[in-house]
Amino acid sequence: MPVEPPIATPTSLADAYAVLAGSTADDPITPIAGGTDVMVRITGEIGAPPARMVDLSRLDALRGITVDGGAVILGARTTYTEIRRSDACREHLPALVAAAATIGAAQIQNRGTLGGNIANASPAGDTLPVLLVLDAEVIVGGARGERSIPVADFWVAYRRTALAPDELILRIRIPVAGGREARFRKIGTRRAQAISKVVLALAWREGPGAATAGPARAWTDVRLALGSVADRPIRARATEAVLEGVAPTPATANAAAEALAAEIHPIDDVRSTADYRRAVAARALHRMIRDAAGW
Ligand SMILES: Cc1cc2nc3c(=O)[nH]c(=O)nc-3n(C[C@H](O)[C@H](O)[C@H](O)COP(=O)(O)OP(=O)(O)OC[C@H]3O[C@@H](n4cnc5c(N)ncnc54)[C@H](O)[C@@H]3O)c2cc1C
Known part of the structure; x- marks a missing residue:
């Protein structure tokens, strides 16, 4: 039987960082966004289930799609449905919209997030090749501050990322200038x-x-x-x-x-x-x- 792990539900980034300060590589606190990957692991049948979790659903700082400084900036919690419906994405990022439209079906597109696809680091993650060819940057943050990681440096090995255990993906910046x-x-x-x-x-x-x-x-x-x-x-x-x-x-x-x-x-x-x-x-x-x- 699945056992529900203890879960914190912070309402601000500062609170989320405070929770994650206790997250280490050996004893991680697993973020949950849409849950479409994490919940598959909850029974423990596919790898170890998360021992402790932090729920990102109240973090509005991880939401929204804006166009700023020659780039589209997508909050980590942006869902595939939001990408498909976004005028900015349809105008500037049609390849990302096309990828979003192939993910799962409507239920998964309503819950699954871009940040979750990136952090999950599956070699089969459908948005990841699009982010690579568009030179996207992943902006991550934690108690030590924010930093920007080019996607080319983000996936470091099989299902391993450059994200530290106490960091969250905050947003994804995709440059759109230059007629690409x-x-x-x-x-x-x-x-x-x-x-x-x-x-x-x-x-x-x-x-x-x-x-x-x-x-x-x-x-x-x-x-x-x-x-x-x-x-x-x-x-x-x-x-x-x-x-x-x-x-x-x-x-x-x-x-x-x-x-x-x-x-x-x-x-x-x-x-x-x-x-x-x-x-x-x-x-x-x-x-x-x-x-x-x-x-
Ligand atoms: C039926 C089904 C069909 C699917 N079809 C596809 C498909 O066609 N193509 C595809 O690419 N994927 C598919 N997926 C996988 C999944 O839907 C996507 O990878 C999705 O983008 C995960 O997002 P999520 O918000 O649900 O992530 P979650 O399950 O919440 O999290 C996934 C991982 O990312 C971490 N994480 C999430 N958000 C953050 C953050 N902001 N900062 C740091 N870490 C974070 C979590 O800790 C976890 O390790 C499918 C899944 C299911 C169940």
């Missing part, structure tokens, strides 16, 4: 309630076109990130190099797909095989390039 385009693609068993077999995000800017012979304009600042193909979300830098500075032609897409199949080293697990993941990642990338280029 981004796309999202998830491959799962079903359209809803499916954990990713492979998830990709691709971002680029359109260059002046001088490097291209045809009408298509060259891509610059190309970023490609994937989930479910390694122990954490990763950038595929060799494949990015194939796409950088050239137009997204069929020949480029073929070369990029081939490069991606060679670059990633997924594993066999209960959701998929390594061979399938490699093949489908390459095909999905090819399709994303084709759709973006319009041929």
